[in-house]
Amino acid sequence: MRSIMVLNAKGGSGKSTIATNLASYYADEGYRVMLVDFDPQHSSLDWLAVRPAGMPGIIGHDASEGGFRSPRNADYIIYDTPAGLRGKELSSMLRRAQSVIVPILPSPIDMRAATPFIRQILDNGRVSRKETRVALVANRCRENTNVYHQLEDYLRKVRKAPFISVLRETQNYNHAAEQGLGIFELPPYRVQRDLELWQPVLDWLGSRRSQPVKRR
Ligand SMILES: Nc1ncnc2c1ncn2[C@@H]1O[C@H](COP(=O)(O)OP(=O)(O)O)[C@@H](O)[C@H]1O
Ligand SMILES: [Mg+2]
Numbered sequence: 426m427r428s429i430m431v432l433n434a435k436g437g438s439g440k441s442t443i444a445t446n447l448a449s450y451y452a453d454e455g456y457r458v459m460l461v462d463f464d465p466q467h468s469s470l471d472w473l474a475v476r477p478a479g480m481p482g483i484i485g486h487d488a489s490e491g492g493f494r495s496p497r498n499a500d501y502i503i504y505d506t507p508a509g510l511r512g513k514e515l516s517s518m519l520r521r522a523q524s525v526i527v528p529i530l531p532s533p534i535d536m537r538a539a540t541p542f543i544r545q546i547l548d549n550g551r552v553s554r555k556e557t558r559v560a561l562v563a564n565r566c567r568e569n570t571n572v573y574h575q576l577e578d579y580l581r582k583v584r585k586a587p588f589i590s591v592l593r594e595t596q597n598y599n600h601a602a603e604q605g606l607g608i609f610e611l612p613p614y615r616v617q618r619d620l621e622l623w624q625p626v627l628d629w630l631g632s633r634r635s636q637p638v639k640r641r
Pocket of ligand 2: 440441442464505
């Protein structure tokens, strides 16, 4: 079983977007997928509620009231999380996942907030022992903007966590989300560029690099 979490201290960085897209991607691949929403705003569960009955199914779980225990019968568990996690809450969240994706927006405010957050994550015991693996993704990027280049420079310099992809700003995510779909389920000609940008994320998640290092 693979457990994947999307995490950032900031709201609006694309956590729910990435969580729901990952869930639909793995469901389309034929896996049994559970989408666990720790955010009281329930964006992922709202998305799931409008997912068409004919699409590959995803099991939703509301974990915002606490008391969630990992099931054993899913191939993929995708965790969506609330903004503002820190301290003990953050460490107990990190314990649940093998792989953590941190989406970061190209905005001065988001980048400033990301610095202490990434440090907290990388200082976490599980993360430094590589029992939970972390990767960084730039989201909602527009090429040829200064702030995007600043974000890229910044993420490249983070040691101990790979910077794996740059997802672009596009209405495709909104079009998909309003129908309960992932971008992988939109007409391929519309999302070709986005699928290319997602590939490194899927490659990382499919590789040993995103999985716990087994200790002897
Ligand atoms: N790459 C993107 N391009 C365009 N819009 C995006 C992109 N990523 C996220 N959004 C939009 O930004 C808003 C916030 O994203 P969301 O995934 O809800 O963030 P979070 O869960 O971190 O609060 C949503 O309206 C979402 O559709
Ligand atoms: Mg959200």
